[in-house]
Amino acid sequence: MKDIMTDRKIKIFDTTLRDGEQSPGCSMHINEKLDVAEALEHLGVDVIEAGFPAASEGEFKAVKEISSLIKRATVAALCRCRKKDIDRGWAAVRDAAHPRIHIFLATSPIHLEYKLRIDEDTAIEMIRTHTAYARSLASDVEFSFEDATRTPHEFLARAARAALEAGATTLNFPDTVGYAVPAEMKEMISYIRANVPGIEKADVAVHCHNDLGMATANSLAAAEAGATQIECTVNGIGERAGNAALEEVVMGIRTRRDRFRMRTDIVTERIYRVSQLVSGIVGIKLPPNKAVVGKNAFVHESGIHQHGVLANKATYEIMSPKDIGVPENALFLGKHSGKHAFSELLEEMGYTLTSEQVDAYFPRYKELADRKKEVTRGDIDALLSGVYRRRVKRIYTLKDYEVTAYKNSASALISLDADGRTHSERMTGDGPVDAGFKAINSLTGQNFKLVDYQLHSVSEGKDALGEATVKLASPEDGKTMTGKGISTDVLEASLIAYINATNKLLQEE
Template sequence: MTETSQPTKDKIVIFDTTLRDGEQSPGASMSLEEKLQVAELLDEMGVDVIEAGFPIASNGDFEAVSEIARRVKNAVVCGLARASANDIDRAGEALKHAHAKRIHTFISTSPLHMKYKLQLEPEKVFEKVIASVTHARKWTDDVEWSAEDGSRTEHDFLCRCVEAAIKAGATTINIPDTVGYSVPEEYFALIQMLLNRVPNADQAVFSTHCHDDLGMAVANSLAGIRAGARQIECTINGLGERAGNAALEEVVMAIRTRGDVLPFRTDIKTPMLMRASKMVSNASAFPVQYNKAIVGQNAFAHESGIHQDGMLKNAQTYEIMRPEDVGVKSTSLVMGKHSGRHAFKEKLKDLGYELGENAFEDAFKRFKDLADKKKHVFDEDIDALVSDEMGAAGESVKVIALTVIAGTAGPQMATITLDVNGTHITKMSNGDGPVDATFNAIKSIIPHEATLRLYQVSAVTEGTDAQAEVSVRLEEGGKQVTGRAADTDTLVASAKAYVSAVNKLSGNRGRLNAREAAAV
């Protein structure tokens, strides 16, 4: 897709905003390297437009958008900008090396937002619509304009703004359901109304951007394309602020599966969906719920005897999609301590992972260690193991050893050894329980002022030998980060998850200095 190309009648443009709107989820910040990996995968997968970030938000966002613009080969790279010249110029600078670029500028148009958020009269907002689109056109012919809180905007005013934006040069018009307030019939009518009432509506592509506050983001997005919109803004796993956005994988597979009522197509290579889901989940530290549509681990699992009987006779009795169409193989390898490298590699492929040689060897060693502790190693165990391994890659601090003394008598003590940039440091601390003592010992090596906002333990599988998966959320200076780790020892998993979160905090301040840490 080039900067000026228009979709065909049945083609739906997939605009992915995982790296912009998705990253706005509290605790979902990604490193530059993680953003680049996600962007390259989205590009390979066939996403039409990648919204790479909000360049004026920070130097880090500007650098990420700039580097993504250099690396992406096929997709249009998009930068977000408010309706101001500074925002638009910053986005233009970040995108200047892209082979195809888009500036996405927006302003609120609902009475509520104009009065309380912008504190501007409607006529002033109208002027800013024209000025912002006109300015963005100086940087690129591909300009998208969004009416923030469009679903709660008065229709007459919305029509005026849309007409003016198109006249000023906007080639895409986005109508966000910013707070997830709409229902499908209402959103269908809104898009249809704009296409019928705006005189120059045929000169732009209309787009949906729906949030999931009432659980209807995907339904509203599909209603929008049925009404005539030809672009859907979405994210991998539905990642996004508050309750999230329309999930890319759900939108794409709904279109593919229900062609009878959704006679459209996308260019997404659907067998890559599971891989993309896992990558974003690991990068953002946001786990995918077990019963998540399309990419949840139970999406193609059948435990009921009646379901199993039906599946054995004809898979279509209980599956409306083939697992392989989204990157999941229907066959299952039983894994244990006698399994070799080849079987383990095939299992990883079944689960949607593609690891480099070094990462594979590390994961295989951890698998063999786990298999020695557990009688059965389930898919969920391997998922947790590899996710833990991928999460730890590149971290400056790692857990080397942990010894804990706990019980009803005497103080609870923890002695931990951390690898800080290659230097091993050991500290001992006490606390109100073994977890508190462990966290205190870590904090004595890596001092910080973060507050523990969440400590959550869940079993990955059933049984007393199940792996524990621990999530730790820390908050410092208004920023929240989440660390996750899994181990058959709950305290070890807790230490690893806490260290993972601390690594993310320290990444914002620069790499930890081992000498300084050792001197504490």
């Protein structure tokens, strides 16, 4: 135990809600952002980057609401190197318990010349004045030197000195384009630490992208060279190939403590649930072989492996599924179990639901228990997928449906409830799903475009639950929202998912 106390603490800066959310197809409804922020706080991250307030009114509002919700973690707002951005960012986070202004400016020759069209001296002056201005508002200011890994070391150190002298409390050196290799990350961080006097007073951060699949390796190499903060996202979502994945960074540090002698404050047993929450909200299924949180990450299929694991788990297992909170799929509760047992199990599984939510889900659980003989933890996860606390307001709900299909033609009669009234419409289509979706669009008067549609079985057996994921785009601004639906009937699941995505898009400002 004493040993653990001497391990160097690495701060986890999560940017799922900024770098993750702004990547294609990952938009979240404000309620979903609040759910994710709350889950991240519960997970133990040190900093939550809540968004880029100058980008839009909706983004500003989300950052402001997250700021008033979060009590323990620092809440950061991203700002360009502009006074107007910083004012807007500060207005959004100033009421947070621990607010941070995060400013960025590119420092690489290619960005200075072609994107910013400024020379080095101008860049240094911009860094100095904007950092000082941010510090006149906030005591916690992070400066990011965008494209740091393609910036000559001497100039990067000069930029770092300027930001530090102007009062920056965290200096971040991003591998913005995912170009660096681990040895270079080490060299860069070592050079900065040796050539920026007073650097030990600030946090040194890295923010790595995964274009060459090296984001986690690069982040850990930087930490070994002395970086004290790693920026990452849940499931590695983010621009292009994504960011360093939180679960990989954290479990890398924990599993290889023997080498790193570092620690994080992440409650690793909550990783799996947060991973599922984010994947459910953005509608991105994890590949089964995804490190740490993939479906197969802990499966031992080959006979030789199974034999080894049975003899001693450590033969092939470097982490235990328990460490990240993978639910055991053991049987539990039958159809005669009461609400109390249901509620206790939810708590044990890590759900934090209000008693109204338990009341609301209990009948659905009973219904499922009646249909299936055995209800597993996987079923419960499916039933509650995406549920944390907040619900997106349901403008439309599915009341009834009737479908006839023959080969390539189908007709669907859909009834939706809205404003206490039932509206019905019949449409024909290429198949039952197509006809149903068309009828919903006609009922809601919307022209939303279907950009993705997936069906998965989320529990085992032939009476398994089907989960449909529908991603719709608004034809006006291209904004996307993901809806999910779960049912033992895949058509019903699909219709519910389509309606959920519609409800979310209708509430986006």
